[in-house]
């Protein structure tokens with residue numbers, strides 16, 4: 005007789021990588037647990053964490069503190085912290101929060117059934133922050149019928165940008181064999197899926213150390229041939245490793261969407277060198293021009309950091325000038341946050357907090373101007389939209405994305421979810437578009 009399943013609640017912080025990891029957790033524990041969106045009903049409450057900036061880490065620690073109350077009310081509930089903060093803090097987390105049952109690092113997710121068993125058998129909290137060479141990715145879909153899927157193609161990073169904690173909390177770069185990636189995508193397409201986003205910290209260096217010798221453009225070419233794949237995306241691209249071969253894929257491969265996220269971080273050569281990014285401002289601009297030559301109208305988004313140690317007003321002005329020159333369609337921007345173990349945290353010329361805040365405000369004003377102008381250029385155009393679900397902002401409206409990645413909200417029946425429709429863009433907001441459904 006089948007035992008009734010227990011309830012699993014997962015709170016996810018951070019990037020798409022963490023969203024993917026949470027999906028993997030749900031699949032790995034799927035035999036014994038069903039996902040719930042009601043934390044107060046959880047038998048197992050897992051927090052999948054991010055430590056990229058101190059603020060992200062503080063949010064996690066504050067939630068763990070608040071959950072003491074729930075744990076007191078539901079003593080049978082197991083509470084675990086996984087991901088980057090867990091990897092970084094390990095045993096120290098248990099000392100700060102003795103009500104935790106489980107602390108597991110970036111790769112501990114694949115050992116979760118064993119760790120839970122260990123916790124129940126021993127009655128003691130369990131900590132696992134070890135790294136292993138091979139990762140057993142689990143194939144499957146958390147939401148059956150969902151039109152799009154994230155597929156991890158590599159883990160970790162070897163770049164050691166001087167501000168970044170990722171190589172320390174996610175370990176060295178390891179690519180996943182192409183055959184596994186292709187199988188996972190094929191499975192998804194057989195279930196009616198249409199859009200796949202390939203994930204990795206630096207997808208452009210995919211393939212190193214693999215026996216099959218397939219490069220990232222090679223993998224894209226193989227995937228683009230799969231019947232049923234309508235949209236293919238990838239993130240993140242490191243500008244240094246963006247090859248001309250990869251740029252040409254945007255013209256060559258019909259499913260490859262006309263959007264690239266290409267984090268520049270800064271516009272000053274002095275700061276780029278100190279960040280250990282491996283490209284200059286001029287090289288970045290050259291690649292942007294080449295992308296626009298090969299794929300006119302390609303949407304370009306980026307990440308920016310302000311207040312990196314030693315950043316002068318002139319360096320910052322270079323960043324603003326580069327943003328204007330490229331006219332990014334959207335950007336994520338952050339105040340530099342010193343992270344444990346990283347080289348930049350030890351630099352003596354740290355920038356005072358008020359200066360960082362003031363520069364961030366100026367940068368935000370410029371990017372908002374650029375983002376709105378970019379969205380306004382779409383007004384009046386007819387665009388194909390993959391309907392993803394209900395809009396978070398506009399109750400009752402549907403929500404989807406253009407091939408160039410902008411979010412669009414519009415009226416329509418719910419049975420359109422998962423389908424491709426045509427929409428006339430009527431309204432431009434800062435972070436989304438509004439439209440009306442129409443015939444092509």
Ligand code: SAM
Nearest residue numbers: 056167168205240267307308338339340341343
């Ligand atoms: N691998 C990607 C790359 O190379 O661009 C992005 C990795 S990271 C998860 C996402 C973004 O967080 C980075 O692009 C950077 O802008 C930002 N970031 C990373 N470390 C940071 C730090 N210490 N302070 C502020 N922002 C940071």
Ligand code: SF4
Nearest residue numbers: 161163164165168170
């Ligand atoms: Fe961090 Fe740099 Fe690796 Fe991106 S490429 S994850 S910013 S070290």
